[in-house]
Amino acid sequence: MMKILAIPFGWILKLAYMLVKNxxxxxxxxxxxxxxxxxxxxxKQQKESAKTARLRPKLEQxxxxxxxxxxxxxxxxxxxxxxxxxxxxxxxxxxIVTYVILFAIIEVVYAPMSYISNIxxxxxxxxxxxxxxxxxxxxxxxxxxxxxxxxSPTVSERLAQGTNIEELFKGxxxxxxxxAGVKRISNLTDERLNAxxxxxxxxxxxxxxxxxxxxxxxxxxLRPQLLVLSVxxxxxxxxxxxxxxxxxxxxxxxxxxxxxxxxxxxxxYVIIPIISxxxxxxxLIVNNYFMKRNGADMSSAxxxxxxxxxxxxxxxWIAFSFPAGIGIYWIFSxxxxxxxxxxxxxxxxPARLDKMIxxxxxxxxxxxxxxxxxxxxxxxxxxxxxxxxxxxxAEIKLSKNERKEIERQKINEARKKLVADDEEEDPRLAEAxxxxxxxxxxxx
Numbered sequence: 001m002m003k004i005l006a007i008p009f010g011w012i013l014k015l016a017y018m019l020v021k022n023x024x025x026x027x028x029x030x031x032x033x034x035x036x037x038x039x040x041x042x043x044k045q046q047k048e049s050a051k052t053a054r055l056r057p058k059l060e061q062x063x064x065x066x067x068x069x070x071x072x073x074x075x076x077x078x079x080x081x082x083x084x085x086x087x088x089x090x091x092x093x094x095x096i097v098t099y100v101i102l103f104a105i106i107e108v109v110y111a112p113m114s115y116i117s118n119i120x121x122x123x124x125x126x127x128x129x130x131x132x133x134x135x136x137x138x139x140x141x142x143x144x145x146x147x148x149x150x151x152s153p154t155v156s157e158r159l160a161q162g163t164n165i166e167e168l169f170k171g172x173x174x175x176x177x178x179x180a181g182v183k184r185i186s187n188l189t190d191e192r193l194n195a196x197x198x199x200x201x202x203x204x205x206x207x208x209x210x211x212x213x214x215x216x217x218x219x220x221x222l223r224p225q226l227l228v229l230s231v232x233x234x235x236x237x238x239x240x241x242x243x244x245x246x247x248x249x250x251x252x253x254x255x256x257x258x259x260x261x262x263x264x265x266x267x268x269y270v271i272i273p274i275i276s277x278x279x280x281x282x283x284l285i286v287n288n289y290f291m292k293r294n295g296a297d298m299s300s301a302x303x304x305x306x307x308x309x310x311x312x313x314x315x316x317w318i319a320f321s322f323p324a325g326i327g328i329y330w331i332f333s334x335x336x337x338x339x340x341x342x343x344x345x346x347x348x349x350p351a352r353l354d355k356m357i358x359x360x361x362x363x364x365x366x367x368x369x370x371x372x373x374x375x376x377x378x379x380x381x382x383x384x385x386x387x388x389x390x391x392x393x394a395e396i397k398l399s400k401n402e403r404k405e406i407e408r409q410k411i412n413e414a415r416k417k418l419v420a421d422d423e424e425e426d427p428r429l430a431e432a433x434x435x436x437x438x439x440x441x442x443x444x
Contacts, residue, residue: 005100006107009034010115013108017116024254024328031332034101035340041097042344049291050353051086098337102318102330109259109325110223117246127243128224131231133188133196134238135221138210140172156204169197199238209234217262226260226323252325259325272327273319279334280312286338290345 012033016026058080066073080086108115113124141155159165173188188196200206210216215234220227232239232247252259263269315334319327348356 003107005104006115009101009104010108014116022251022254023112023116023259023325024257027254027325027329028332030105031329031336035333035336038097039340039344042340043348046344046348047353047356048086050348050350053350054354055080055086098333102326102333105329106322106326109323109329111225112250112252113225113228113243113246116250119242119246123240123242124225127228127232127239129192130195130238131224131227132221133192134199134206134231135210135216135218135224135227137169137172137188137196137200138207141207142211154205155200155207159204165200166197169193169200199235202237203235206235219262220260220323229260230258254328257324257328259328260323262323263320263327269324272324272331273316276319276327276330276334277312277316279331279338280315283334283338283341284309284312286341290341293345 009030013026013030016029016033017023020026020029059077062073062076062080066076113119113127114121117124142152153161155165158168170193173193203209209231215230216227228239228243229247229250229252232244236244257269257272261267261269263272315330319330
């Protein structure tokens with residue numbers, strides 16, 4: 001599902017990367033674009049909050065009236081919301097959209113070649129399979145299967161001892177599917193096994209490289225595209241030239257930090273989760289300030305505020321649990337979102353929102369009556385416009401259902417008129433219809 005959602009976001013990110021030629025800066029541009037697209041939703045959320053604030057006196061009255069009847073209070077509250085066009089879940093939508101986008105971006109960050117490059121999918125899959133094969137075979141060398149010794153000799157040490165690497169690897173391959181620690185893949189095909197053997201013959205330090213957790217993270221082995229980016233730099237001859245050319249030109253950094261690295265307490269990358277946490281705390285403080293300034297009922301928003309307090313911890317966990325690119329996006333999202341929040345609250349002041357809401361309600365209350373709609377339908381039939389006017393003379397276009405209703409009433413009126421004319425012309429018809437009505441209960 002996330003792969004499907006990631007496709008349109010991948011297109012946006014690809015266009016951003018084509019502009020700046022740097023993945024980190026592309027993430028920043030992407031974040032700005034997404035926040036602009038979500039701006040109407042943020043404004044709508046602001047209106048919903050203002051509407052809710054205006055209903056607070058009535059809500060307090062309901063709370064007093066139904067203090068001992070929670071079910072009746074909920075019903076009355078929902079009815080009040082419905083009458084005033086307020087959606088109690090309206091403020092949750094931006095948060096839901098934020099998380100949907102986040103998990104789609106996780107997919108894009110894990111697979112930049114799939115979404116940024118124009119490389120054939122089969123070549124990308126082959127490159128991913130290559131690093132996977134070398135990783136698991138290196139694990140087999142480390143475990144010295146099938147004997148099961150740990151800290152076994154490396155490939156270079158075995159070659160120095162005169163070991164036949166081809167025979168050794170074929171023996172490993174037979175046990176690879178059931179070996180401890182390497183259960184995730186089946187035995188290699190002859191073609192793939194021969195490619196692995198050729199790779200180790202050309203580079204007898206490959207097992208040491210793939211067993212070095214500082215260079216190859218086992219957390220990426222199930223999403224190996226980021227491994228391809230780093231392995232290509234050290235062993236380009238293992239991959240197709242198109243893969244090599246893309247990796248050479250692809251700038252997967254920001255401020256000198258490689259975005260495929262996982263943050264840890266022992267590296268400078270730990271600053272990413274810390275900044276992510278702080279940015280969320282700042283967002284929390286600013287949101288609280290504007291909610292109080294705009295007259296929001298903080299007691300009724302208790303559940304939402306609890307979520308806001310959890311958000312910084314979630315952002316910290318996300319930034320630590322995924323490659324640095326996710327943490328950088330989360331920081332950008334918080335900072336840009338902070339700017340949008342300040343803008344929306346400073347521009348859409350309570351006084352301005354009151355005017356907008358009053359205008360909307362006036363427009364709704366100015367819907368034409370059935371009689372007005374019938375008049376307008378008559379105008380339409382005479383070549384006029386299917387519009388009505390509210391109390392201020394503003395034109396209101398009729399909906400499709402309203403036109404159908406008017407047309408139906410018009411047909412009924414015409415039918416009744418035709419019946420009346422017939423009965424006036426021949427009284428016997430009226431008498432016959434009356435007997436039929438008495439017999440079958442029809443309404444004439």
